[in-house]
Amino acid sequence: MPEFNAGYDRLFGSDDLTVGVGFPLTAASESRPDVDDEMRLAAHAESLGFDALWARDVPLYWPRFGDAGQTFETWSWLSHAAAHTDDVALGTASVVLPLRHPLHVAKSAASVDRLSDGRLVMGIATGDRDPEYPAFDVDADDRGALFRESVDLLRTAWREAFPTAEGRWGSLDGDLDVVPKPAGETIPLLPTGNARQSVAWIAERGDGWLFYHLPMETLTSYLDEWRAAAGEKPYAMVVRTHLADDPTADPEPVHQGYRAGSEWFAEYFRDLRAAGVDHVVVSTPGDDPERELTRLAEDVLEAV
Template identity: 40%
Template structure:
């Protein structure tokens, strides 16, 4: 087998939905003109006591059994008090491997893995391992990083994160291609070696988060999907503006094929189903009843959104109660796609 050498950051590019249509994780979440629901972890906000996460994996198993499309974890290597958010605390890849053993169908998603901080060999090794252990359920939101304190801790320059992100994406994809690799890039040199394992069901889908320091044309050419904040959730102009942004991105996609869009919202789901959408904590949290939530999700679907990850860590109701209401009253209107089951992996 001949090795392949390349040093351009422009290849390989992103793949269309058709290229991932048999990938269990991607297909469970995405289809044209449809919207599915995921849940962001943690289910309760960390305020200095790890016990807030007690029992969370059991609830994730319940989220899986109830038919949600995805469980999302964040990649926050260091806690910066100025941000006030430690994510789900656990390393995202270790935790997803643990959750893979506790779930059966749900997609396992990163939102988002910081490609600018981590070496592509380590990213590829961890990602392919989880994809194999889960039967092809890994979908990766990826980003360049927004916490300046982390970059000098890794010996990196914060102002170089955009260039490093683009290079890491290219190297990550090459490392997971079939066969041995000879790879030369600013991030390292490989001669006639192979990274194992390979993914279970073809290339691992990469959803670029926001701009990640890249141009709109780069995102259109290289992303397997796009993950962005939704903008305003309390006025009709918000979903309309989001739809225009999504369409402008899709108009730039070189082959004109479908690429999915995903967004997220932190909600306080109140027990009054008629409660109108109300912004709390400077707009960071959306307090809402299920009727208004269903209406908002429908507007986002019309705008071209294909998946919404809901964070309930700030909800004042018990997590299990909020999950039950979402599963019974909201999820049936936005069902997950069941036609490509996970691969049967007996490790």
Template identity: 40%
Template sequence: METFQQKSGYKRIFKENKLTLGLFIPIESYTGSIPTMENHIQMAQKAEQLGFGALWVRDIPLHDPYFGDVGQIFDPWVYLGYLSAYTKEITLGTGSIIFPLRHPIHLAKEAASVDQLSKGRLILGIASGDRRVEFPAFNINIPSRGEAFRETFAYFKQLLGEDFPTIDSKVGTIQGNAGILPKTYHSDIPIIITGSSRQSFDWIAEHGDGWMYYPRSIYQQSQSIQSWRNATSTFKPFVQSLYIDLTEDPEEEPSPIHLGFRLGRKHLIHFLKSLEAIGVNHVMLNLKYGMRDAQEVMEELALEVLPQFPSFN
């Protein structure tokens, strides 16, 4: 069986010393926390047609009005299944599924189902969670979410890796008499761990197939990536998000917005080249805070920016 590195959504967006670009869904600019989700499938198909490497969704089970963003509104697994039917090649990623809030049996069933339906296009970003209102709602002790993350991760991996596993875990027991179907499309699903997820750096380097982090200065990000490369014996990609408000003036200097910049395309290209030079392998662009029409921005990015950061066949 082919590995996910050889053929799948992984191969489309990850290559050593190269950077590719993806888009967070919803692909729209909006104020407040709730997007319109108008023409969302058409926008996803347009992103694929224009050559973006990946579409990313988030796991936000509850509307917390104080957090300021509900992502794509729809459940990530239901929505990824829907996206898989309306797209053909673009990578489908999660940024990120909150492991302590979900049972590993459901996670394994959901992830393998999406992976099969999309023919191996799933990239599974996972995290321990940071929206504090969610944990008491699920009757989970916030300080224990790091341990719950590890327990869920181990159970999840064993379910997908063995036909009839024997599992004795705090979150459940299987006595070798049951297993999960379907299995993954390739030998496994690539798992990208987000932030620290309440784990040690060595644990992340050993168990993750990649690392996802938040936007930081070039210097800070370069230090993190160097530590990541030193901790991993084989190539494991580094992924980050970036909010952008792309202006009509291609020369406009960058000015800060939440987790990103308002800037012209020439400065965006320069910044992305700097990220590529320090070892960032994929940037998830978020258009939420943009002042222009999202489709217009997508088309400009595809014409002027994507050719310098192409996805791979």
């Protein structure tokens, strides 16, 4: 496995299933979360053994979508989280590349990676909020091509000094450089969902694949296709984990996951590991987020 940085190694450097948790860690998904509470919970999650903290990229708030992520701008938020944690990986889930200039992304991401001592892992996406594209004067039909151009430029800007490159974003003629460079040779990129690309493209150009929750039978077929195309490159997924008070409770489907007892979730995570999933991004809804994080770590993950 390539050693891109400390964050990638934390998530994918062993055969164990690793687990991260997504911001906001409090219940504030449509309004600004309390920053002190979020950072306290981030440190608590790290102390419990969670392997990553993932931040959303939501350029503009659309009430109809009903989710503003952690509301704060992704790079600023992860820099703040880096200052309040020690070793946990820091992830983006996921940066909407067609709505950002790739040179800005290259500089911002490398800055966070440096400030966190190489802990940044980047989920990257094409976006899914229709009104954002005209707001940024981006043709939604161009998302796939813009995504590919951005990935190519990010790699070039991180790996080369004073690069030459050209695209719809502009051109570099060798007189300018993007600094700082990442802590390692590059920053790992995990295309998210299909990102309007083929699995073959994602397998060749990505450093792993970040996907949404899928039923187990469908997940198995996706993993088979991924392994055939990507070999041992990692597969990560998102699942909503709503722990019932009764540890023996059977699962009930919820959006992007399940509500179930801890015994069922422990078995489910063992099944994910056996199927070949490398990392899971969980969420812990509830009125007492500190308690829910602790329950998930102690009652489920320790059993796995």
